[in-house]
Amino acid sequence: MATPIEFWFDFSSPFGYLASTRIEALAAKYGRDTVWRPFLLGAVYKINGVVPTPNVPLKGDYARIDILRSGRFYGIPIVVPSNFPIGSVTAARAFYWADAHDAARAKQLAAALYKAYFVDDLDIANAENVVKVAVQCGFDAAAVSAGLADAAVKQRTKAEVDNAIAKSVFGSPYVIIDGEPFWGMDRLDQAEKWLAGGPF
Amino acid sequence: MATPIEFWFDFSSPFGYLASTRIEALAAKYGRDTVWRPFLLGAVYKINGVVPTPNVPLKGDYARIDILRSGRFYGIPIVVPSNFPIGSVTAARAFYWADAHDAARAKQLAAALYKAYFVDDLDIANAENVVKVAVQCGFDAAAVSAGLADAAVKQRTKAEVDNAIAKSVFGSPYVIIDGEPFWGMDRLDQAEKWLAGGPF
Numbered sequence: 001m002a003t004p005i006e007f008w009f010d011f012s013s014p015f016g017y018l019a020s021t022r023i024e025a026l027a028a029k030y031g032r033d034t035v036w037r038p039f040l041l042g043a044v045y046k047i048n049g050v051v052p053t054p055n056v057p058l059k060g061d062y063a064r065i066d067i068l069r070s071g072r073f074y075g076i077p078i079v080v081p082s083n084f085p086i087g088s089v090t091a092a093r094a095f096y097w098a099d100a101h102d103a104a105r106a107k108q109l110a111a112a113l114y115k116a117y118f119v120d121d122l123d124i125a126n127a128e129n130v131v132k133v134a135v136q137c138g139f140d141a142a143a144v145s146a147g148l149a150d151a152a153v154k155q156r157t158k159a160e161v162d163n164a165i166a167k168s169v170f171g172s173p174y175v176i177i178d179g180e181p182f183w184g185m186d187r188l189d190q191a192e193k194w195l196a197g198g199p200f
Numbered sequence: 201m202a203t204p205i206e207f208w209f210d211f212s213s214p215f216g217y218l219a220s221t222r223i224e225a226l227a228a229k230y231g232r233d234t235v236w237r238p239f240l241l242g243a244v245y246k247i248n249g250v251v252p253t254p255n256v257p258l259k260g261d262y263a264r265i266d267i268l269r270s271g272r273f274y275g276i277p278i279v280v281p282s283n284f285p286i287g288s289v290t291a292a293r294a295f296y297w298a299d300a301h302d303a304a305r306a307k308q309l310a311a312a313l314y315k316a317y318f319v320d321d322l323d324i325a326n327a328e329n330v331v332k333v334a335v336q337c338g339f340d341a342a343a344v345s346a347g348l349a350d351a352a353v354k355q356r357t358k359a360e361v362d363n364a365i366a367k368s369v370f371g372s373p374y375v376i377i378d379g380e381p382f383w384g385m386d387r388l389d390q391a392e393k394w395l396a397g398g399p400f
Contacts, residue, residue, distance in 0.1 A: 048258055058248055058370035062381055072400050073390050170258035181262055186386035190273050200272050 004033035006176040008164055010041040011088035011110075013172035014067045014078060015185040017118040020111055021076050022188060023175070030195040032177075036099075036107050038092040039164035041172055048170060070185065078118050086117075086125035089157065090148060094130045096156045097147030098139065109137050204233035205391075206376040208364055210241040211288035211324060213372035214267045214278060215385040217314040221276050222388060223375070224307075230395040232377075236299075236307050238292040239364035241372055248370060270385065278318050286317075286325035289357065290348060294330045296356045297347030298339065309337050 005027050009016035020036075027034045064080050071078035091113050098106035116122040116133045124130055127148055134144040147153050167176070175182040175191050180199070182191040193200060205227050209216035220236075227234045264280050271278035291313050298306035316322040316333045324330055327348055334344040347353050367376070375382040375391050380399070382391040393400060 044258065058244065058365070058368045061368065062370065062383060065381065066383070066387075069390060069400070073393060165258070168258045168261060170262065181265065183262060183266070184386070186384070187266075190269060193273060200269070 002030075002032055003178055004035045006035050006037060008037045008039055008167075008169045008172065008174040008176070010172040011038055011091035011113055011117065011124060012085040013041065014080070014118060015070070016172040017078065017114040018070060018074060018076050018185045019173035019175070019188060020114050022074075023173075024107075026188060026192060026195070030192075032195065034107070035103075036095070036110055037160055037164070038088070038095050038110065039161045039169060039172075040087075040089055040092060042087065043161050044165060044170050047165065074185075079121055081117055081121050081123070083123045083125065086123065088125065090127050090130050091117075091124045092160075093148050093153050093157050094134055094144060096160065097144065097150065097153045098134070100153070100156070105137070105139075109134055109139070112137050202230075202232055203378055204235045206235050206237060208237045208239055208367075208369045208372065208374040208376070210372040211238055211291035211310075211313060211317065212285040213241065214280070214318060215270070216372040217318040218270060218274060218276050218278065218385045219373035219375070219388060220311055220314050222274075223373075226388060226392060226395070230392075232395065234307070235303075236295070236310055237360055237364070238288070238295050238310065239361045239369060239372075240287075240289060240292060242287065243361050244365060244370050247365065274385075279321055281317055281321050281323070283323045283325065286323065288325070290327050290330050291317075291324045292360075293348050293353050293357050294334055294344060296360065297344065297350065297353045298334070300353070300356070305337070305339075309334055309339070312337050 005023065007019070007023050009020060023034055067078060067080055094113070095106055095110050098109045112133050113124050113130065116129065117124045122129050122133070124133070130148070131141055131144050135141050168181070171183045173183075173185060175187070177191060177194055180194060182188070205223065207219070207223050209220060223234055267278060267280055294313070295306055295310050298309045312333050313324050313330065316329065317324045322329050322333070324333070327345075330348070331341055331344045335341050368381070371383045373383075373385060375387070377391060377394055380394060382388070382394075
């Protein structure tokens with residue numbers, strides 16, 4: 001079987017959310033597995049000296065237009081959350097806690113967290129809200145809460161952020177196929193060409 | 201007739217070049233005119249505190265991969281020039297000098313300057329090279345040289361950069377249709393949906 005598709009994303013990234021709704025179908029169409037890897041854009045931005053897009057003077061207004069129009073263009077529901085952007089370390093830790101037990105259910109949790117934030121406007125920087133979403137996915141509230149405070153989970157999350165930096169993952173979504181990087185929801189078309197016909 | 205499509209670009213922008221090879225056909229398909237407006241990304245970056253993409257630590261290597269792969273994806277010849285990125289004020293002044301005489305020929309000059317830089321790897325930060333390209337487009341060498349030094353041409357160029365900033369044009373290419381902004385070669389698909397069916 002071909003190597004799995006690496007799907008790197010930040011839970012605060014609207015285009016990461018849009019891509020998350022398509023990546024499984026895209027992979028399945030070409031007989032690929034996926035590996036989901038949330039990371040923290042803030043840590044990468046610090047290295048690059050970059051300001052989050054919504055906070056860049058001229059870019060911020062455009063970002064809001066582009067996020068909502070892109071959702072309509074692709075036919076994917078999306079809102080600009082009331083609290084945006086957010087720190088996403090809690091959501092990332094919930095994912096890696098779940099991932100240690102069951103990678104498939106961790107993906108479902110990630111999708112549910114993204115939907116909660118970008119469709120239902122639930123602030124997933126808030127740990128109580130993260131636990132609430134996890135419970136809706138069938139996880140145990142006390143177990144998730146304990147997981148969020150677990151040193152091993154924190155360490156795993158930090159290690160994956162370091163891993164992202166080591167792989168030069170500087171944006172979200174960031175898809176890696178056979179070592180080839182594709183940055184952005186708007187590069188899934190190039191990713192699909194690669195999956196369909198190989199390197200080009 | 202519908203309002204013309206505003207096509208804003210920096211002569212140092214590879215995706216501006218890619219879009220420049222498509223914008224006329226796209227406009228014609230939907231019965232639109234175009235207005236070409238080179239500006240200076242450096243001036244906008246200064247306001248936004250942004251570093252040119254090729255100079256961002258993790259992003260620079262990706263940019264080179266993405267530029268070349270995007271050329272292959274769209275079927276448009278492109279190289280990463282030996283001297284990249286460059287200051288593009290001289291090329292912009294040549295354009296606005298030509299534009300004061302003949303807007304259609306100014307577009308041809310812009311296309312030729314882009315091709316010289318991104319296909320033939322000619323450094324268009326160099327005034328002699330800019331004149332050479334203009335001569336190949338049928339302009340008079342002495343007239344172009346005088347135009348590059350003309351205070352009115354310098355003033356027009358500066359005014360258009362200010363105009364870009366006033367319109368929040370923060371990247372290249374930046375297309376405005378009926379007041380709606382589309383940033384990036386990868387938003388021409390959304391621009392086309394807008395042209396075909398109106399606001400969405």
